[in-house]
Structure formats: C-alpha cells, structure tokens
Amino acid sequence: MSAPNKSYDPVEVEALKPEEIERMRSEALAAFAAAGDLEALHEAKIAHTGPTSPLSLANREIGALPPQAKAEAGKRVGMARGVVSKALAARQAELEAERDARVLVEEAVDVTVPYDRVPAGARHPLTTLSERIEDVFVAMGYEVAEGPEVEAEWFNFDALNFEPDHPARAMQDTFFVQGRGTKDDESGVVLRTHTSPVQVRSMLDREPPIYVVCPGRVYRTDELDATHTPVFNQVELLAIDEGLTMADLKGTIEHMVRSLFGEGLTTRLRPNYFPFTEPSAELDMQCYVCRGESVGNPEAPCRTCSSEGWIELGGCGMVNPRVLVAAGIDPEKYSGFAFGFGIERMLMFRHNVEDMRDMVEGDVRFTRPFGMEI
Numbered sequence: 001m002s003a004p005n006k007s008y009d010p011v012e013v014e015a016l017k018p019e020e021i022e023r024m025r026s027e028a029l030a031a032f033a034a035a036g037d038l039e040a041l042h043e044a045k046i047a048h049t050g051p052t053s054p055l056s057l058a059n060r061e062i063g064a065l066p067p068q069a070k071a072e073a074g075k076r077v078g079m080a081r082g083v084v085s086k087a088l089a090a091r092q093a094e095l096e097a098e099r100d101a102r103v104l105v106e107e108a109v110d111v112t113v114p115y116d117r118v119p120a121g122a123r124h125p126l127t128t129l130s131e132r133i134e135d136v137f138v139a140m141g142y143e144v145a146e147g148p149e150v151e152a153e154w155f156n157f158d159a160l161n162f163e164p165d166h167p168a169r170a171m172q173d174t175f176f177v178q179g180r181g182t183k184d185d186e187s188g189v190v191l192r193t194h195t196s197p198v199q200v201r202s203m204l205d206r207e208p209p210i211y212v213v214c215p216g217r218v219y220r221t222d223e224l225d226a227t228h229t230p231v232f233n234q235v236e237l238l239a240i241d242e243g244l245t246m247a248d249l250k251g252t253i254e255h256m257v258r259s260l261f262g263e264g265l266t267t268r269l270r271p272n273y274f275p276f277t278e279p280s281a282e283l284d285m286q287c288y289v290c291r292g293e294s295v296g297n298p299e300a301p302c303r304t305c306s307s308e309g310w311i312e313l314g315g316c317g318m319v320n321p322r323v324l325v326a327a328g329i330d331p332e333k334y335s336g337f338a339f340g341f342g343i344e345r346m347l348m349f350r351h352n353v354e355d356m357r358d359m360v361e362g363d364v365r366f367t368r369p370f371g372m373e374i
Helices: 018-034 038-049 054-064 067-106 125-138 196-205 246-261 321-326 343-351 364-370
Strands: 150-152 189-191 210-219 231-241 267-274 277-286 310-319 335-342
Touching: 018 038, 018 054, 018 067, 038 054, 038 067, 054 067, 125 210, 125 231, 125 246, 125 343, 125 364, 196 210, 196 231, 196 321, 196 335, 231 246, 231 343, 246 267, 246 277, 246 310, 246 335, 246 343, 267 310, 277 335, 310 321, 310 343, 335 343
Parallel strands: none
Antiparallel strands: 150 189, 210 231, 231 335, 267 277, 277 310, 310 335
16 A cells, blocks of 8 residues: 655646646636537536536545645635636526526417417217206116117117017118128127117116116117218116006106206107017107197298197107016016107207208317307
C-alpha cells in the first residue's frame, strides 16, 4: 500500500491548474448559453455537471493531494462549480419562461368561437323507447331479463310448443346457424326469431312467482322495406304466479298503453292462435290520434289508424300449460300470462315515423330531433 503524498504540488496536476479550471468553467458557461431549448440544456448539463464532466473529474483529484494542498485546490474547483451551477439555473429559468410564453401563444383558446359548431348527437329513439317501456314495468315490480341472440332451437321453438313441422321453423322465416359438417337446418342453432326464449330461460332460472320483461334484438328473413326489417327489436313480458287470469293480463296491458300514449285510451283483445299461449289474442289499442272519432267519418280521416279507430300492437295470452311443463313449473298450481310487441312499430305509432328504414340507416337527421333523453 502506498503512503499518502505529502510533497505533491497541486500546481503540477494538469486538471487542477488555474488555467484549466477556468477553461472548464468557460466551456460550461458557453454551452449553457448556446442551448436553444430545454432538451439541449439538459444535454449540456450532463456534459458539464455530470459525474464524468471535467469539473467533476478534477474534483476527484483533490482527494489524492496532501492536506496542506487540498484547501486551495478545493476552493478553486468549488468556486468554478458554483458559478457553473448558477449559470445553469439561470439559463434553465430563461428557457422555461420562453417555453411557457410560447405555449400560451400556440395553445391559446379562442373563447369567442361558437361552441356548437359541431352539432350535439342524440341517443337512438329505439333505445330511449325501449328503456321507457322497461321503466313502466320495473315500476310495477317486474325484472328486466336478457338472453343470447344466437339461441338453441329448443329454447326458440320446442320449449314454446312449436311442432317440428311448424311453418315458423322453415328457412323462409328463420336464420339457421350452420355448424361444421351439418346442413343449415340440422345445426340446432338459430338467430332467435323472438324474445320468448328469454321467458323460457327465466322460468328455468327462477322459482315462481316470476315477473320479467324481456327486451332485445330478434331476426327474421323479412325484406327491408317501409314496414319490415330482418333485424328488429321486441319487448315481451311474462308473469307466472298463482291465480293469474286474463283479467290481470288486460289490466297490465291497459296500464302500459296509458303510460306510453296517454290517459283515457282503451284496449281490446281479439281471439287468435299462438303455440305458446292458450287462450291467445291479438292486442289492439284505441287510436291515440282520433280516439275512434274518424270511424265512418269521411270528413275527418285519420292516417294513423286508417280511420279504423284501432291500432294493432302485438300478441298476448295465457301461458300454455305445455310451456310451463317444459320449464319445470306445475301448471296445476301456477298460471301465467305473456304478451309482446315490436318496438319499431311502437315508435312509428308514437312519433308518426312513416318508413322503418329511417331507423336503421344511421342518419343523424333522424335521431337528433328525439334529443338526449336519459
């Protein structure tokens, strides 16, 4: 191990000579002054104040000097480093001030520019109407239920009492999903043709009493025209409890109609047939425009109901006992009712929409007048 150097003259150390320290200080000040932005200043900072900068390396040489020589060398290097640090801080403050002033100019916001140059959007009226219908039944104690749009054929047909040769199963009415190695009509999977499969799933998942409303998108092989579309929206309702009758169904329907179209409207049921309800009926509501006054009055025709006084809404009825059995519910103890209708038709009635294609073309000029109701 070498002994401390007690006779080493610091003047003979090249890095600690006064002229060298002055050169290092001058170069650092010049580099800071030449930095045109904060990024360049950062690079100059590393080069002239970092651990490998000339002044830092010179500072390391002081440790090898004898005690009597350290004070003078340390003072010389320390003063140079202090001047460099102050120059760096001053230049950084200048560049930051320039940056802030430039940002204020380049990113200035003209508060006088009209805020509504881009028109506000709107929720689709089908969504708004669907949620309003849901709210009517949720307020009555019903639960919103949903199910898959790609559905097993058993849920879509078999559990709902559709016979194997029922016309609704034919390709002209139903989209069958083709499976690997199968023909279309052998896959057992379809795009649901109604939201009734959600009712079956609700009966399988819940214990009676069951009160659910089932909105959703359905698919049928219809042509797209003013009154038909292959993809549309339905809302169906199901109630399963002890002692339910057609009177309960009629009262529920009338409450819905009055909530959506106004007080004073009446409804009627016309006998019909559906596989999943027995007895079944077509649901009509009194025309909310003429309220029946246009019937037999050629001087005051009504476009909404074609002067018939009634508007057809959809189908309804008491749940067929076979459907209850398929879902594992005792038909001797429980009864139920169900009804469903298309939301597009309801929207056409409520807002005098003449062409159903307007609802699916995505034109904001159609949706904007309905606003942003939440």
